[in-house]
Amino acid sequence: SVIDSSSNAQPLYSKVTNPTLSPSHLQDLPGFTRSMYRSDHALITPESHVFSPLPDWSNTLGAYLVSPAMGAHFVMYIAKMQEGSKSGLPPKHIERFVFVVQGLVTLTNVSGICQTLMTRLLIYLLTQSISSKVMNLLHLLYLKEGMLTWKIIFPSQLLAPLINSHFLTPPERQIMDFQPGEFLNVKEVHYNQHGLLLLEGQGIYRLGDSWYPVEAGDAIWMAPFVPQWYAALGKVRTRYLLYKDVNRNPL
Amino acid sequence: SVIDSSSNAQPLYSKVTNPTLSPSHLQDLPGFTRSMYRSDHALITPESHVFSPLPDWSNTLGAYLVSPAMGAHFVMYIAKMQEGSKSGLPPKHIERFVFVVQGLVTLTNVSGICQTLMTRLLIYLLTQSISSKVMNLLHLLYLKEGMLTWKIIFPSQLLAPLINSHFLTPPERQIMDFQPGEFLNVKEVHYNQHGLLLLEGQGIYRLGDSWYPVEAGDAIWMAPFVPQWYAALGKVRTRYLLYKDVNRNPL
Amino acid sequence: SVIDSSSNAQPLYSKVTNPTLSPSHLQDLPGFTRSMYRSDHALITPESHVFSPLPDWSNTLGAYLVSPAMGAHFVMYIAKMQEGSKSGLPPKHIERFVFVVQGLVTLTNVSGICQTLMTRLLIYLLTQSISSKVMNLLHLLYLKEGMLTWKIIFPSQLLAPLINSHFLTPPERQIMDFQPGEFLNVKEVHYNQHGLLLLEGQGIYRLGDSWYPVEAGDAIWMAPFVPQWYAALGKVRTRYLLYKDVNRNPL
Amino acid sequence: SVIDSSSNAQPLYSKVTNPTLSPSHLQDLPGFTRSMYRSDHALITPESHVFSPLPDWSNTLGAYLVSPAMGAHFVMYIAKMQEGSKSGLPPKHIERFVFVVQGLVTLTNVSGICQTLMTRLLIYLLTQSISSKVMNLLHLLYLKEGMLTWKIIFPSQLLAPLINSHFLTPPERQIMDFQPGEFLNVKEVHYNQHGLLLLEGQGIYRLGDSWYPVEAGDAIWMAPFVPQWYAALGKVRTRYLLYKDVNRNPL
Amino acid sequence: SVIDSSSNAQPLYSKVTNPTLSPSHLQDLPGFTRSMYRSDHALITPESHVFSPLPDWSNTLGAYLVSPAMGAHFVMYIAKMQEGSKSGLPPKHIERFVFVVQGLVTLTNVSGICQTLMTRLLIYLLTQSISSKVMNLLHLLYLKEGMLTWKIIFPSQLLAPLINSHFLTPPERQIMDFQPGEFLNVKEVHYNQHGLLLLEGQGIYRLGDSWYPVEAGDAIWMAPFVPQWYAALGKVRTRYLLYKDVNRNPL
Amino acid sequence: SVIDSSSNAQPLYSKVTNPTLSPSHLQDLPGFTRSMYRSDHALITPESHVFSPLPDWSNTLGAYLVSPAMGAHFVMYIAKMQEGSKSGLPPKHIERFVFVVQGLVTLTNVSGICQTLMTRLLIYLLTQSISSKVMNLLHLLYLKEGMLTWKIIFPSQLLAPLINSHFLTPPERQIMDFQPGEFLNVKEVHYNQHGLLLLEGQGIYRLGDSWYPVEAGDAIWMAPFVPQWYAALGKVRTRYLLYKDVNRNPL
Amino acid sequence: SVIDSSSNAQPLYSKVTNPTLSPSHLQDLPGFTRSMYRSDHALITPESHVFSPLPDWSNTLGAYLVSPAMGAHFVMYIAKMQEGSKSGLPPKHIERFVFVVQGLVTLTNVSGICQTLMTRLLIYLLTQSISSKVMNLLHLLYLKEGMLTWKIIFPSQLLAPLINSHFLTPPERQIMDFQPGEFLNVKEVHYNQHGLLLLEGQGIYRLGDSWYPVEAGDAIWMAPFVPQWYAALGKVRTRYLLYKDVNRNPL
Amino acid sequence: SVIDSSSNAQPLYSKVTNPTLSPSHLQDLPGFTRSMYRSDHALITPESHVFSPLPDWSNTLGAYLVSPAMGAHFVMYIAKMQEGSKSGLPPKHIERFVFVVQGLVTLTNVSGICQTLMTRLLIYLLTQSISSKVMNLLHLLYLKEGMLTWKIIFPSQLLAPLINSHFLTPPERQIMDFQPGEFLNVKEVHYNQHGLLLLEGQGIYRLGDSWYPVEAGDAIWMAPFVPQWYAALGKVRTRYLLYKDVNRNPL
Ligand SMILES: [Mn+2]
Ligand SMILES: [Mn+2]
Ligand SMILES: [Mn+2]
Ligand SMILES: [Mn+2]
Ligand SMILES: [Mn+2]
Ligand SMILES: [Mn+2]
Ligand SMILES: [Mn+2]
Ligand SMILES: [Mn+2]
Known part of the structure; x- marks a missing residue:
């Protein structure tokens, strides 16, 4: 698997x-x-790095590395989850990308369908929440609405080939x-x-x-x-x- | 007292x-x-410090130290009041915090209820005006509307324990x-x-x-x-x- | 006179x-x-100084010294008029102040009333146009709408005392x-x-x-x-x- | 010709x-x-120079040299076309100017009328598309809507005298x-x-x-x-x- | 006197x-x-200023301000004398100039002849020693041998006119x-x-x-x-x- | 001891x-x-630090930290000795000071008299050589001839009081x-x-x-x-x- | 002539x-x-430029532009002579070169032989003195002994061809x-x-x-x-x- | 060979x-x-690089890259020789090292014994002169007297192993x-x-x-x-x- x-x-x-x-x-x-x-x-x-509780997340410490306050049009941060931690949802019309630096997380989409992500997976998230089984270090990017002109196909099709190769050709x-x-x-x-x-x-x-x-x-x-x-x-x-x-x- | x-x-x-x-x-x-x-x-x-009369205040000189003109989203200033000085009200939807550096001020809220503040009190003001009995040096912060996600309970409950300790845990x-x-x-x-x-x-x-x-x-x-x-x-x-x-x- | x-x-x-x-x-x-x-x-x-024809002015060369393109909220420029030169009007809701560095200009307000200005006169203009009898060098400030909270009384009352003294107390x-x-x-x-x-x-x-x-x-x-x-x-x-x-x- | x-x-x-x-x-x-x-x-x-495919163009590589992201109010870029390359149209209300650094391009306006441009031609384009017969290097400027207060007469009148002289007097x-x-x-x-x-x-x-x-x-x-x-x-x-x-x- | x-x-x-x-x-x-x-x-x-005992002086603290170690060809220092303090002699072939910033000093030359100096006196010393009656602050220059091509006449002639004027014309x-x-x-x-x-x-x-x-x-x-x-x-x-x-x- | x-x-x-x-x-x-x-x-x-064999020392690596080549009038270096390492003698008329950062060294003067030094001892050496029983890290200063005007008494008298106090009053x-x-x-x-x-x-x-x-x-x-x-x-x-x-x- | x-x-x-x-x-x-x-x-x-009397010259003001005090091995200066001004001789074993920026000077060698120099003449002087008939501005270089390995032939042979050409080929x-x-x-x-x-x-x-x-x-x-x-x-x-x-x- | x-x-x-x-x-x-x-x-x-004839060399252009004038205690330069070029000898007590960047040179020592050097040979020269058969580019170091404490054995023993390896272990x-x-x-x-x-x-x-x-x-x-x-x-x-x-x- x-x-x-x-x-x-x-x-x-x-x-x-x-x-x-x-x-x-x-x-x-x-x-x-x-x-x-x-x-x-x-x-x-x-x-x-200054870690503090992430608003709308449970039991998670985060450090913001990049934000629009410095002139960027995106947010980049690191989230430290523990067993039982659960993310908030991204704001509406905001795209979220997740890279699991260490550990395992479970994605649950609005239909309640779950999928497990592990280290090395870069994934596109629009409405999914993330929960954690083990200690995790996530690297996240938040993108402002409307800045991207293409969409990644839902990750289920991408997971397998991503494990041992460069996985995101775009x-x-x-x-x-x-x-x-x-x-x-x-x-x-x-x-x-x-x-x-x-x-x-x-x-x-x-x-x-x-x-x-x-x-x-x-x-x-x-x-x-x-x-x-x-x-x-x-x-x-x-x-x-x-x-x-x-x-x-x-x- | x-x-x-x-x-x-x-x-x-x-x-x-x-x-x-x-x-x-x-x-x-x-x-x-x-x-x-x-x-x-x-x-x-x-x-x-450049002191000049504060608009909408009576008999008060103020020096603005920080303002949005320098890139901040708040205003920080020092107000020198004298006996009988009276503040203006904050603009609508703007939050104001006061720290009494020296002297005594009286807060009067919209219902006419007064409360005396002394040195070392950091206080949240939404609609109160400030008047002064003795020479005062105030340190004020004006915050733009909507930037804070929580509220401090009305200061009367906070006054006593604030005197000899760190008082604002948030x-x-x-x-x-x-x-x-x-x-x-x-x-x-x-x-x-x-x-x-x-x-x-x-x-x-x-x-x-x-x-x-x-x-x-x-x-x-x-x-x-x-x-x-x-x-x-x-x-x-x-x-x-x-x-x-x-x-x-x-x- | x-x-x-x-x-x-x-x-x-x-x-x-x-x-x-x-x-x-x-x-x-x-x-x-x-x-x-x-x-x-x-x-x-x-x-x-780079002088070029001022848009909406006739027969006038101007050099812009300050503008919002550099971060200011006003425009400061020098206008070289000749005999017969005529200014444009300020954009609507924009205040204009004129200082006559050299020469003579005639102000004409919307009612057609004229008034002659000479060197050393700093004047507030909302709807007046300027025409020139002799070679002039003007120093002008354009202010964005709404940035000033007070008004100068119409210059006719101010002209006399301005000649030999500092004239604008505000x-x-x-x-x-x-x-x-x-x-x-x-x-x-x-x-x-x-x-x-x-x-x-x-x-x-x-x-x-x-x-x-x-x-x-x-x-x-x-x-x-x-x-x-x-x-x-x-x-x-x-x-x-x-x-x-x-x-x-x-x- | x-x-x-x-x-x-x-x-x-x-x-x-x-x-x-x-x-x-x-x-x-x-x-x-x-x-x-x-x-x-x-x-x-x-x-x-970083060349990548230009969005909305076919078979063309472009390098953006200036853009609003650096504080400009225009875009300046170089487009490398080949035989059969075809430009996209400028966004609505955006003006486009083209200078053919090398090679030949054909302009086609909305009525289907074509015109050939060669090296040294600086041309104003509002709704025309460009197609290329031979390898071209174009220098383009995109201007934000409303920034220009005058218009160049349609290029057909200008082409002849432009060949051997400075051609755009404005x-x-x-x-x-x-x-x-x-x-x-x-x-x-x-x-x-x-x-x-x-x-x-x-x-x-x-x-x-x-x-x-x-x-x-x-x-x-x-x-x-x-x-x-x-x-x-x-x-x-x-x-x-x-x-x-x-x-x-x-x- | x-x-x-x-x-x-x-x-x-x-x-x-x-x-x-x-x-x-x-x-x-x-x-x-x-x-x-x-x-x-x-x-x-x-x-x-770093004050420490001056070598060869008695009961005197000095702070060196300039020395050859910084590239100069002279030494400039401040000497704090007290009642009874006594200077060392300048090294052979070294010229010494003294300006009495505050207080009184007595010069004694090799023949034992004394002369009292007070504030504002700039004086040339080759072999004299200095002793102090009251607290003094001296400003001294040491010059390397051979760097000066002229000599000041012995100070007795110069003292009187120096009191109320600029005194050293060279x-x-x-x-x-x-x-x-x-x-x-x-x-x-x-x-x-x-x-x-x-x-x-x-x-x-x-x-x-x-x-x-x-x-x-x-x-x-x-x-x-x-x-x-x-x-x-x-x-x-x-x-x-x-x-x-x-x-x-x-x- | x-x-x-x-x-x-x-x-x-x-x-x-x-x-x-x-x-x-x-x-x-x-x-x-x-x-x-x-x-x-x-x-x-x-x-x-660049360590290389010290000339005239046996079995010792040294790193020069300060030297006249940088404008100083002394040499400061660290010497790593091992069991059996032996120093060279200082050049004639050069004073050497040793601080034992770690380990033990034995001093032997020209008469063959030995003395053991341990960590925290700052010692003046004119003609003594140093040998090492255990791994040592020494901090040494070489001073150019004639730069010091006083002498430290031979270390035997100083050793005892040095152990628990600041030991070199000059x-x-x-x-x-x-x-x-x-x-x-x-x-x-x-x-x-x-x-x-x-x-x-x-x-x-x-x-x-x-x-x-x-x-x-x-x-x-x-x-x-x-x-x-x-x-x-x-x-x-x-x-x-x-x-x-x-x-x-x-x- | x-x-x-x-x-x-x-x-x-x-x-x-x-x-x-x-x-x-x-x-x-x-x-x-x-x-x-x-x-x-x-x-x-x-x-x-700081002009002061040149030592050993009569009635001449000079401004030193370059000297060994700034790291050079030569002195470059400008000398303002008047009618009757006379130079000092160069120090022994020091070479002096003169360029007459304006006016006329007369060279006199040790045998009393004179020669007149005018603007544009660059001349080598070992023992000659210079005197001036009219106001002159000279540009002089002093070179330290031994720094030059060749000699210019005495100027009398060189004067004529120098007038209208570049004259010093070395x-x-x-x-x-x-x-x-x-x-x-x-x-x-x-x-x-x-x-x-x-x-x-x-x-x-x-x-x-x-x-x-x-x-x-x-x-x-x-x-x-x-x-x-x-x-x-x-x-x-x-x-x-x-x-x-x-x-x-x-x- | x-x-x-x-x-x-x-x-x-x-x-x-x-x-x-x-x-x-x-x-x-x-x-x-x-x-x-x-x-x-x-x-x-x-x-x-500024090339000019090297003093004491025949038919050779050189560019000095490093010299004591910049604070070094050696000279480093490049010499361009042609067929028939011949070096001068190093000044007495000065050591010279040669690296043949390109071409062939012949060394002749004081006894008239010759030896041919080719590219990649770094060689120590005390009294030898160099002559060139073909166009050469040499890299030379001149060292001040007394700065080196060891000597390289005469190159004849070293030539063979130098060809295909790092050749100078010191x-x-x-x-x-x-x-x-x-x-x-x-x-x-x-x-x-x-x-x-x-x-x-x-x-x-x-x-x-x-x-x-x-x-x-x-x-x-x-x-x-x-x-x-x-x-x-x-x-x-x-x-x-x-x-x-x-x-x-x-x-
Ligand atoms: Mn902080
Ligand atoms: Mn100011
Ligand atoms: Mn320009
Ligand atoms: Mn990049
Ligand atoms: Mn210090
Ligand atoms: Mn190195
Ligand atoms: Mn000066
Ligand atoms: Mn040059």
Whole structure:
């Protein structure tokens, strides 16, 4: 089954939930943070996460990483659920995408039909609620109404092939992989925004004039037109989750 | 009574009304100010306060410290009342919070019921007007309609226990205390805004890439997502008044 | 009469129309300008003025110095009229203020009543048109509808006392004078915006972290909350024209 | 005919389509780009172009260079068409201007009337669609509804005289030419925005405090009030295409 | 006598010994200082003075403000003497200049001849020692051997006329006075170094690209070629003591 | 005995040898370092230490932290000895000071007399060599000839009282202790240089315009005249080892 | 004769002696200067010249523009002579080069032989003194002993051909000419130093990261290895005088 | 033989002699250079090389990349020889190292014994002269007397094994190789200087706070204590030549 296929003890994205440079490693450096917020981009690193109860969710702590208050047209956040936690529903006409960083969640749609999601599943949710059987770390994107011009087919058809491969071919929500030494061919400048969560590996992200060493667990917001480029370094693959708004008239 | 309990001659927050580094100490330094306004935060220090008559108030001088013109969704200001001064009412659907920095004020609600407030009282006002018996220094926050999702119970129930303790448990309007050497555990990055008035003590506030020495009497505005951190220094407790907008969907 | 009183040959504000550091003095410095535009203020110096025909005016060249495109809620511009030039009317519900820097203009209101204005007159215009008998240099402010809460009495009553004194006591549009060595007592931080035209003298303007040498003919825009301070230098009085939006609730 | 007149083998604006400093010359410089995005201007150089299918167009790749997401009120982009490519129509009430950088396109209006455009033609399109006979590189501007106060006469009258001269006298969309050593007389500061594509030559563009070497193929966005200045250098003429919004009340 | 002439109770340069912005005024601002040290200049303000016993002096505390360790070819320091304090002698071939900021000192030359100095006396010392009858604050300059090409005649001849006037006509050690609004005509760039102590008044010092508000009690070091300019502000005269090395071949 | 008194298992300065933010915690952040080198100061953090064999020492790895190549007049380094390691002798006329961060060393003077040193001992060495019985981490200062004007009495007399107290009263080589919240009273500007090793605790070091979070294990170099200030934070004492050159004529 | 050949009334390098942007044009801009001094270059513009009597010269005022105090190994200065002025001799083993910017001087060598120099003559002087018949403006370079490896033949042979051409072929002291639009092919980085005086024309000088508009009368110092580049602009030729130390081993 | 072993037509380090981003690619970008010179490091890229005849060499052009004038204690330069070119000898007590980037040279020692060197040979030269049979590009280091504490055995013994391996084991002159994605483990801070020539590949060099994309042909100087780090990117190996001064007492 879908669930059984990840029977190895080592969590898939363990450096997101337990980063090499954890907040406790910085406990003796008063005032130090790698987090940076500029008008055209932000780097949000684990020691800056502020968790508080999510409104309309039960028994869940969440940390908002990106929101319209910084100039984005979407919300990106991390939700920590426990056994018995239950999500609220997305506001009307708002699309919600879920990536299960760690653990298992059950989706229940308005007809009461349930489906279990596990780590590595990126899923589109319009009216479903989420409940949790085990401790979970979710990565969520909320999109403003009307910003997307296409729809993902209901996830049941997609679940199987997603387990062992890149699963969402539409470029709007990409899983990007880089081998060590590999980098973006284009030093991109475009009108699209990005929300990014680094799942595996490490490298250098250039954003505007700034160069940031990044590692798994770091999140990035890129405003429209910020020059951007990534190079993967070290001995393991880099994988990141990338939101990009496309297929719309920029006017 | 509530009023009598502060019979000591020394005003509670005397460094707010009479800062160690008063404007007169800077009178020989033409053009010098510690005030700073950047796109994601502001430090407003006493030598920059511009007092002028408050519209709709009688016999009151006010200095606006924060307003939507700088990107905030609230107004924070200081009002200097004298005996016989009387406030205007807040605009309709606008919530007003009052903190009496020094002196005594009388609240009168629409039914004509009065209540006396003294230093250290943080109070929620929807339709009450304020009049003053003695010279007062008030710290006020105006909040835009609809931004808060809960209500404080009418202050009469709250007055007594507020005198000698932290009194407003909801995190939205906090009194934060730090012992010397204590600092914020998290180098916070969040979508919420802050309005802050330093009531006692001194320390270092990091806002984005800037580090500011601050002391009682200084005010701060923090835009969403500015990295922020405080450390208390010296030999006395730091206490500050903190506005934070919470409990709402950031989308 | 009002007009006769300025019978001296030397124009009143000759350094505005003929600055000590004229554009021709900079003709051999390719790319050099003292003009500066930052997010919270702008300095606009004569070599950067771009004159083009004013829409709806006849035979008039204008240079816009401040506009909402830079974050202001008003328009400030200089209009060069010649004999026979005629203004357009302000858009409906828009207030217009005129300061005659040099020359003579005739006001005609909707009833056809005319009135002659000369240098040094700051005047409120709602529906009047302006025509010119001699070459004029006007300094104009356009204010968005509803931003002012008071009205100036029709200028006929004001003309006489205005000639030899500061004439507009309301603080919203001030004539500010400084003797050499004099400076602003407060290093101001406030929610109000400013539009400024330096009519006489020279000094140093501090805006945020920047210090600017300024002289007659320079114009400045100050966004809300930019720390600001001026000191007059040299051997003559500094006089500047200052727009400030006051008397309104900043919420 | 119009088409025959450019029978020389060398394309007119070959450095736009094949810049001296092509993306491949930078392939060994990881993370290097000359592109720059600041709050008041942007330089977009060829190695930063991101081409993807244009929505509503058939068989066409486009790269957006300027859009409202960066603060502009227009869209500027480059479209690569092939034989048989066909454009979508502009959104209703949106004006579209086309400059054929290389190749041939056919315009078809709603009545089915066709007209062929070739390199060097800047044309106004309200309801026409474009189809391509040969490989084309188009430079397009989309303008928001209502921003222009005048109309260009239908292009059929303009085509003939446009071939060998500067063809659009209204200043809103200018072809600007500079001989080597020539520079802008005024260091301009104005409320108007610009979109610029450098067609021939090279020089220095000063934007705010920054000085940029530029060459054919570079594109620039200038926000309102950014101080701006250009000097042409080298041995050949500089020619650039310039959008400027004029003839409207800046309030 | 020389001494009696300053019988007014108010010390002459009281703001040097008791500055408006004293260290105690800054005691609640942890880490704040106006002092600045750059490669081409330094501003040393009172809260940064570090006093320790002066080697070879008895019962005297001194604070070095300028030394060769920062690139200067002289030493400038402040010495606090008490009754009975006695200086060491200058090293051989080193010239020493003394300005008595406050109090009285007695000079004794090698022949045992004594002379009393009081506030406002700038004096050249080669082999004399200084002893103190009352609490003194001295400002001293040590000059490296061979750097001066002229000699001051023994002070006995100079004492009388020095009391009420500028007393040292050679430009090497100047007393500079400015009336409010007055400023340096030349924005100087020269190979000479300066050591400066502000005795009275306040103003703005521009050093390189930096603008510093300064007041009595502040000291400045200027390296060769730093662009420099001063403007006096406020209601009282500015007076400063200025060391400048002149009359030598700069090769 | 002196040695026995530290019988607790926990090493005294364990955060120097095993810092909270060890190099391995930064292994996934390519290119990241907290180290900073400016013309007037340097922060050298553990992930930047380059260890290589020390010339003239046997079986010892050393990392130079400060040297004259950066403008200092001393050398500061860390030496890792093992059982059987043996130091070279200091160059002639060079003074050497040793602080045993961890472990035990034996001093042997030219007469063959030995003495055992343990953690916390700061010792003056002119001609002694050092050998090691166990793994050691030494902190050494080399001073150029003639820079010190006093001598420490041979360590045998000093050993006993050093164990439980601050042991070197001369200010030249200080152990500085701060309780949490405590800070330097003076924002120091002086001609003296410093070499500093943070042994315990954490806080903020201001150097010039920069503010650095620091923790045990960090080293600092301060050039003459860099403004400097420290505040201790957290729950434990800060202790640092400080070299300062005093008691000499700065000319 | 040599002298007669410049009989036109218009001085050759009149913009050096009377710059378009003269100090008097900046008299109303307190504190403003275009002069800039950085560690690797300096721009010295006319409003910053400080003239004082030249030691060992009679009746001459000089302004030093470059000296070893800024890191150069030469001195560059301007000397204003009058009728009857007489120079001192260069120090022994020091070479002196003279360029007559305006007027006439007479050279007298040790044998008493005289020779008249006029504008445009660059001349090598080892032991000659200079006397002046008419008001002169000289540009002089002093070179430290031993830095040059070749010698110029005594000027008498060179005078004639120098009048109407570039006269000093050795690259060490060059006259550089640029036509409008022309620029340096190489963005030079080299170990050699430069002293430069702009005699005619205007353009842009890039020095390190800085871009400077320059015009006739401006002087520049370039330290070793500062990246450097010039482009001539406007309608007239640029000519500058350039000192460069070559032909020596840089070790 | 040594020479025959490189019989492949493709030169070994062709990107040094013919860089991907050649000066001609930048010919249309007036004033643009990637070269940077700061106080603690320099990047020297091909478009900034200034070639001129090398003193004491015949028929050779050289470009100095590093010299003591920038703070180094060595000289690094590139020499272009042609058939028949002949070097001068190094100054007495100066050591010279040669790396043949391209072509063949013959060494002749004082006894007249010759030896042929080819590309990839790094060789120590004390008294040998170099002559060239074919066009050569040499990379040379000159070291000041006494800076090295060891000697390389005469090259004849070393030639054979050098051809296909890293050949100089002493760390002082290293060949460093990195596979794509590989980076320096330590973010180094040390007292040693570096001279570096990138022979193959590309990556990112961090120097102090700056991040530089670099490619084959770029040269770097690193002053003592500049924090430094390299990461190799792309698909091919990075190889660079690195000078480092070690094995000496840093005092
Ligand atoms: Mn992208
Ligand atoms: Mn917070
Ligand atoms: Mn104001
Ligand atoms: Mn323009
Ligand atoms: Mn001076
Ligand atoms: Mn200190
Ligand atoms: Mn050069
Ligand atoms: Mn290294």
